[in-house]
Amino acid sequence: MASVKVMRMKLGSEGLDxxxxxxxxxSLTPYYDQPKPExxxxxxxxxxxxxxxxxxxTSDIYDNHTNExxxxxxxxxxxxxKVEVATKFGVSFENGREVQxxxxxVRAACEASLKRLDIDCIDLYYQHRIDPRVxxxxxxxxxxxxxxxGKIKYIGLCEASASTIRKAHAVHPITAVQLEWSLWARDGEAEIIPTCRELGIGIVAYSPLGRGFLSAGSKFSENPYEDYSVLSLPRFQPENSPDLVTAFKRVSRITQAKGCTPLQLALAWVHHQGNDVCLIPGTTQIENLIENIGALSVKLTPEEMVKLESIASADNVKCSRYISSRATGESSCTPPPSSWKAALKRIFFYG
Structure with a gap:
């Protein structure tokens, strides 16, 4: 078992530990692959x-409620x-409305999650996506x-803009904002993360391994378009493959000097962003869980941080995170026509 101690942290300024x-x-219920026995x-x-x-x-929409x-x-x-339970509401596939x-x-979703989780109170309750109509x-x-x-303890937002965070925080303190943050996804650094820090809001980084690429990069470099789960994302399109493979190899060379794996190096980079950041990598394997924990022992110098960031620059990691950019409604890369609609729904709504 892992010998590294998993540190505790205060998430936000409202007292959540x-x-x-x-x-x-x-991933503990069907999403990428058929899961292990229950x-x-x-x-x-x-x-x-x-x-x-x-x-x-977790979230109420992960595998149609079965994850909860x-x-x-x-x-x-x-x-x-022993644990802190976070779940989410805000996406519904009923009545033709996808974000609510x-x-x-809100109340019905909370009651349903409490019932499925079989608990009296949710520790951290996130709005999974923001409803533009409300x-x-x-x-x-x-x-x-x-x-x-007493049905929830703390409130969180996912993938919210800086202005939305400010408006929400003025009604009741937000404890955490969840966003995609990794070497491969850094757009939140411009406005969202500074806003959270100004307001004393904790940061939760999902997909800290770049949608799995920073752990499966060796597989991607060997055969980039066979059975890889993020192929519908713009930045993983064939025209970007040479740059991605080169970047992963450069990251791997640093891991050799550090005595860690690319996965651990990628997680360590996010951990080094500040003591207000919590990472939530997913796995279905106990050995991978232990490897993830090992990232906590990887120490990076300021020079190594800069080097890693240069490898994952915009020149090497092209295109938007999603098929349709929230800022422009467009993407500079063309997704596979046979799968883009399903991929958009899957990726956008399932975080």
Whole structure:
């Protein structure tokens, strides 16, 4: 088992205490691949908690609610007292509406998540995506009521703009903002992360391994377009393959000198961004979980940080994170025509 101690941290300024590295639970139910038998998946959660990885991150839309149900089963037998449970609401495929933030929906979603998780209170409740039809102040008003009723403890936002964060925070303090942050995805550094730090909001980095590329880069470099789960993303299109392979090889050379794996180096880079950042890499394998924890022992110098950032510059990591850029509604790269619609729904809504 891992010998590295998983540090604790204050997430935001409202008092939430979590492990500095959490567990993204999305892959524990069918998404990329068919998962392991349920007892094995529950065992992984138990091992994570025993090793100090206590922040569990799920959502009501992961595999049509079954992910929350799995977490609920894993919390039995005293495990609930060891962990911090975060889940999300805000995406619905009913009635033709895909993003919802109206008060009635917020309350119904919370009640349903509490039932599936089989707990009395959700530690951190995120709005998964922002509903452009409902003012964020209205959504926050209902979330504030849920706190007053003891159904949730803290509020979070996912993939929210700086202006939305400010408006929401004015209604009730936001504890955490979740966004994609890795060597391969750094657009949040311009406005969102500075806004969070100004307001005392914690930062939760999802996909800290660049949608898996920074852990599966060797596979990508050997055969970049065979059975790889992010191929519908603009930056992983064939025209970008040479630059990606070169960048991964440069990262790998640094790991040889550091005595760690590319995965650990990539996680370490995000850990070094500040003590207000919590990472939530996902895995279905206990050995990968232990490797993830090992990133906490990797120390990077300022010079090494700069070198890594130069490798993952815009010249090497081209195109937007999503098929359609939120800023322009366009992408500078063309996704495969047969899969882009399904990929957009999968990637945009499932974080």
């Amino acid at each position: 979590v492990s500095a590295q959490g567990l993204g639970c999305m 007892p094995d998946r529950i065992a992984l959660i138990h091992v994570a908690a025993d090793l100090g990885v206590t922040y569990l991150d 149900m799995l977490i609920g089963k894993a919390l039995k037998g005293g495990v609930r007292q 933030g109206d008060p009635a929906y 003012p964020i102040e209205v959504t926050m008003g209902e979330l504030k009521k849920l706190i007053e009723e």
